[in-house]
Amino acid sequence: MNAFLLLGLGGMVGVLSGMFGVGGGFLMTPLLFFIGIPPAVAVATEANQIVASSFSGVLAHFRRRTVDIKMGLVLQAGGLMGAALGVVVFNYLKALGQVDLLVKLCYVVFLGVVGGLMFIESLNAIRKSKKAGGTAPAPRRQRGWVHALPFKMRFRTSGLYISVIPPILVGVCVGILAAIMGVGGGFIMVPAMIYILGMPTKVVVGTSLFQIILVTGFTTMLHATTNYTVDIVLAVLLLIGGVVGAQIGTRIGVYLKAEQLRILLALMVIVVCVKLGLDLLLQPSELFSLGAPGGH
């Protein structure tokens, strides 16, 4: 594998993640599939790389005190359970020879849903801003059921007094995604924190980064110890490209409008989703694949 290709890939995704303020795992992992890295290795190595980019990001949020540590710890508790569950499923399907399919299917579904929603939402936002010149505040979701649950806990930084069950469930879901897809899961967690948990927007990103570090770190350890798929050299190359790219991307992002940025990101997500989907739907040129014997 060419080192410069990997550096460039890391840099490119880094620029995008800086521009759009996303982790980039959900773009990097499919790109690694496209250049021929086996999905199992791509997922495990990408989890390791996300530790680096999230750590870099969370430091800035700690300085600004926009991390709800208590909420983060509760989410992490769920995240660790989810990650463990995800790795068990991952290894079971790997033994059956179906792990590539699982990972790709997850990507098609999630990228399709997230990309589609983001695209529609930002189209609407652009249309509204053209018509009225200002956007009406989005109606708050009904959060009655969240308040009805037991085991309430006070989260001072977020100014919340809610049950720990919803954050733990959110954590579990994100942990499973981290283990199976090699993503931080920010694109699921951020909306969940805002709409389901009702956390204030300013602490959402910092808290999600804080949670992601531990969960992806744990995922890295699980993959490294159970199926030896963490490739340290690959991770370092992606990392170097990634951190440099992210800083460049942040600067480019300043010159673009938020809606334009989101439409671009949505389009990109959809392109990757369609490419992955076609790989599953169209007859592959080679029906056979080789793998190491293992498991069964």
Add this chain to the structure above:
Amino acid sequence: MRKLLLSALTAAALALLPQSAAQAAKEEVVLGLSQDRVAITATFDGSEILIFGAVKRETPIPADEPLEVIVAVSGPAPSVMVRRKEKKLGIWVNVDSVLVDSAPAFYAVATSAPFAQVLSDTEDLRYRVSIRRAIRSVGAAMHIRGAQAFADAVMRIRERNGLYSLRENTVAVDQQTLFRTAIEMPADLTEGDYQTRIFLTRGGEVVSSYETTIDVRKVGLERFLFSLSREQPFLYGLMSLAIAIAAGWGASAAFSLLRNR
């Protein structure tokens, strides 16, 4: 009388000579390798091994058929899980698998003339020289129909990736005595002993063979990381995390320094 006996013995010995010489190999390989070990370093991007040698013989060159040379280099042969996809519910899914129990990770055959001309089928069967013969699928689950298709897939995929190759007319033979060829090895080599066989043939029959091994090993950083990941996976995982955290912290610190300036 004595003299007569002696000359009779000499005649008998002379008459016997071609036969006994034919029983012992009358043509033997004397071999040289440009390197007998290949070190896979972190920056390894393939290697070319020069294999050269001479044919040692005590008798004149037989006039009948020209001497041909085959060089076969074969990597370690672990078993391989081959999976086949089929369309299920509209998407392509792995449906069945066969364990091909011995398939070399690398196999190159270089010959001095077209393969069919150099080696007969029966000799190929005996010495397992051609790519097809070198791969066995004894352990294949025979309840799966067309197990041969799976073995064929191994050959097809590895041929496409440059891991298996038949290089006809790439051995240069000079005066039926000196021969040389260069075997290219790709960047993603598997570690192990690479068995190198050299066959001398005449009219499709093997007249002599020679065997040696080329040692392919990971060295340096590559070796260290590989063995660490297998033997101390926990430590390896921690190290990956430490590197990730250090890099994340380093990037954050470096760029905030840049910004403050």
